[in-house]
Amino acid sequence: MKDKIVTADEAIALIRDGDSVSCSGFVGIGTPEELIAALERRYFETQEPRDLTLVFAAAPGDGKERGLNRLAHEGLIKRAVGGHWGLVPKLAKLATDNLIQAYNLPLGTISHLYRDAAAHRAGSLTKVGLGTFVDPRNGGGKINARTSADLVRVMEIDGEEWLFYKAFPINVALIRGTTADPAGNITMEREALLLDAQAAAMAARNANGLVIAQVERIAASGSLDARSVVVPGVLVDCVVLAPQSAHPQTYGTSYNAAFSAEIRVPIDKIAAPVLDERKLIARRCAFELPLGGIINLGIGVPEVLGAVAAEERVLDHLTLTAEPGVIGGMPQGGLNFGAAVNTQALLHQNQQFDFYDGGGLDLACLGMAEVDRHGNVNVSRFGPRLAGAGGFINISQNARRLVFAGTFMNRGLKVAIEDGKPRIVKEGQTRKFVPAVEQVTFSGALAAVKGQSVLYVTERCVFRLTADGLQLTEVAPGIDVERDILTHMGFRPIIHDVAVMDARIYQARPMGLAGALLDLRLTDRLSYDAERNILFANFEGMAIRCADDIDSVRRVFSSLCSKVGRKLALIVNYDGFQLDESLTDVYFDMVAELQAKHYTTATRYTTSAFMRMKLGASLPSRNAAAHIFETHSEASAFLHRRPHAVVKAAA
Numbered sequence: 001m002k003d004k005i006v007t008a009d010e011a012i013a014l015i016r017d018g019d020s021v022s023c024s025g026f027v028g029i030g031t032p033e034e035l036i037a038a039l040e041r042r043y044f045e046t047q048e049p050r051d052l053t054l055v056f057a058a059a060p061g062d063g064k065e066r067g068l069n070r071l072a073h074e075g076l077i078k079r080a081v082g083g084h085w086g087l088v089p090k091l092a093k094l095a096t097d098n099l100i101q102a103y104n105l106p107l108g109t110i111s112h113l114y115r116d117a118a119a120h121r122a123g124s125l126t127k128v129g130l131g132t133f134v135d136p137r138n139g140g141g142k143i144n145a146r147t148s149a150d151l152v153r154v155m156e157i158d159g160e161e162w163l164f165y166k167a168f169p170i171n172v173a174l175i176r177g178t179t180a181d182p183a184g185n186i187t188m189e190r191e192a193l194l195l196d197a198q199a200a201a202m203a204a205r206n207a208n209g210l211v212i213a214q215v216e217r218i219a220a221s222g223s224l225d226a227r228s229v230v231v232p233g234v235l236v237d238c239v240v241l242a243p244q245s246a247h248p249q250t251y252g253t254s255y256n257a258a259f260s261a262e263i264r265v266p267i268d269k270i271a272a273p274v275l276d277e278r279k280l281i282a283r284r285c286a287f288e289l290p291l292g293g294i295i296n297l298g299i300g301v302p303e304v305l306g307a308v309a310a311e312e313r314v315l316d317h318l319t320l321t322a323e324p325g326v327i328g329g330m331p332q333g334g335l336n337f338g339a340a341v342n343t344q345a346l347l348h349q350n351q352q353f354d355f356y357d358g359g360g361l362d363l364a365c366l367g368m369a370e371v372d373r374h375g376n377v378n379v380s381r382f383g384p385r386l387a388g389a390g391g392f393i394n395i396s397q398n399a400r401r402l403v404f405a406g407t408f409m410n411r412g413l414k415v416a417i418e419d420g421k422p423r424i425v426k427e428g429q430t431r432k433f434v435p436a437v438e439q440v441t442f443s444g445a446l447a448a449v450k451g452q453s454v455l456y457v458t459e460r461c462v463f464r465l466t467a468d469g470l471q472l473t474e475v476a477p478g479i480d481v482e483r484d485i486l487t488h489m490g491f492r493p494i495i496h497d498v499a500v501m502d503a504r505i506y507q508a509r510p511m512g513l514a515g516a517l518l519d520l521r522l523t524d525r526l527s528y529d530a531e532r533n534i535l536f537a538n539f540e541g542m543a544i545r546c547a548d549d550i551d552s553v554r555r556v557f558s559s560l561c562s563k564v565g566r567k568l569a570l571i572v573n574y575d576g577f578q579l580d581e582s583l584t585d586v587y588f589d590m591v592a593e594l595q596a597k598h599y600t601t602a603t604r605y606t607t608s609a610f611m612r613m614k615l616g617a618s619l620p621s622r623n624a625a626a627h628i629f630e631t632h633s634e635a636s637a638f639l640h641r642r643p644h645a646v647v648k649a650a651a
Helices: 008-012 033-046 089-096 107-118 197-206 277-286 301-311 349-357 392-398 444-450 481-488 513-523 547-564 581-598 609-618 632-640 643-650
Strands: 020-023 052-056 077-082 101-104 123-126 152-157 160-166 172-176 210-215 229-231 238-241 294-297 319-322 363-367 401-405 414-418 421-426 453-457 461-466 469-475 494-500 526-529 534-538 568-573 599-605 627-629
Touching: 008 033, 008 210, 008 238, 020 197, 033 172, 033 210, 033 238, 077 089, 107 123, 107 160, 107 197, 107 349, 107 392, 172 197, 197 210, 197 229, 277 301, 277 401, 277 414, 277 453, 294 301, 301 363, 301 401, 349 392, 363 392, 444 461, 469 481, 513 547, 526 547, 534 547, 547 581, 568 632, 581 599, 581 609, 599 632, 609 627, 627 632
Parallel strands: 020 052, 020 172, 052 077, 077 101, 172 210, 210 238, 294 319, 294 363, 363 401, 401 453, 469 494, 534 568, 568 599, 599 627
Antiparallel strands: 123 160, 152 160, 414 421, 453 461, 461 469, 526 534
């Protein structure tokens, strides 16, 4: 079997003029720094290769010198197709200066195009990008005048508009892993992410191209666990052993065992963020968190939301995710963005975007740089500064609920908290709410047509997207609408009834968010029929994990029953209900207490024989009648056979 281990210079010498080169990396995670440096070195020494097409989904770079910033040289690069450009400013300058052909396409779509190229499909058909700057009617993702070829077109299928992204060949794939054997099998046990290394390698291999993998260690032939191999050796041509200096786990951390799920860390030891304008915004966003839901947090202010959730003890009730493939745990920020601790699972990046594009997110909290009266958001282009869309378009278009988070003004804003109210110490220099955004990264009009729930949260006010545009719905205590809001906007929002933002946001102590969200979640599960005086409770899929959950049940039921003002009949659906074993006695004591105080009769049903047995054994021992059934119809029929219970309650 051929030994594929070579030096970086030997591997890079195989790249030819005009090749299409894909490069893995999410910030510094999975970025093959040794290979990139060798490519730059070869070009400096020989002026070869020339006229490369560079393809990247996320931006492999640190915003300064590392990553693809090394390759920002005229002659070396002819064309670039990228998802996020903000961390490769040197390459972005070549694009905005009209020196190379350049495209900005959605990160998730580029991720999918690797698979399409591997399978020799024509391209990717999706609704992602409709109504944004990627829509060919709005520029087709072309960054400059030099870029002429169309990569995106509109197609109509069964009366619906779709965007078709044309696939393009990948001749060279530069990827990174942890361990390789001489046959080129690659594992990723110390990497924080899997990214698209496998799909990109397949794309290059099936184009009769070249796959070069950077690793940090070599294993003996046949010693790697087949189930741990992410990129099989049949796809790999060259393996390069990199020094540790060129193989940090992230650009912010040399190695953290928690990033690679080798250990778990105690979340309760995470320091609470300071109470500044970023935390104020994150706190307001936290009231939108759907307990039990799946959530994506973007860059910037949304990064603080995870720390707020941890401080408020609701992190265990949420599944946070990050677009490069993280499911669960606590996503990280800064130069560690993309990594997470205490993850539940790690997907390939293209798989994560399958989930996102299909509507898998219950909520996304994303940043905002410019917003206009129609609710359009720009985070991608500001004059000569090219940030790029990254995964923003995929995520924002397809999340069920959306919260944009950011300060009300840009540049220099300083806010103080005094007597439970925010005070603008120094106003920002640049408006964020403008007459028209420079580039549409999120289409408010499209979201309004779909009926998507969209909020825009700042430290001093909240807006909601309506069919008629942006509406001011909440203002912070002590904030003057005319002086502190309208004067600094490029348009006048819709204003009707404006509520005061929750005072807990502006207090130094924790907000007690767990109880508030638990109560809201539980309230949504209750339905009272006043005519028949029956309370229906849907506990399907509900979990009681801690004492706070039990307290929430007690509070919500007591509050509703007190408002009714008389005893009522209760029907509860216990299908899929989960009760922590250590809480059994406390929970059923609470149930018996409520039953004695508020119910004329109570029937409960579940298809789980185990839960029926548990209910049947626990309630009678507490002098609470146990009428347990398998179906709703059986529970209702029992209640109807006892009409005196309802009549008595009405008396």
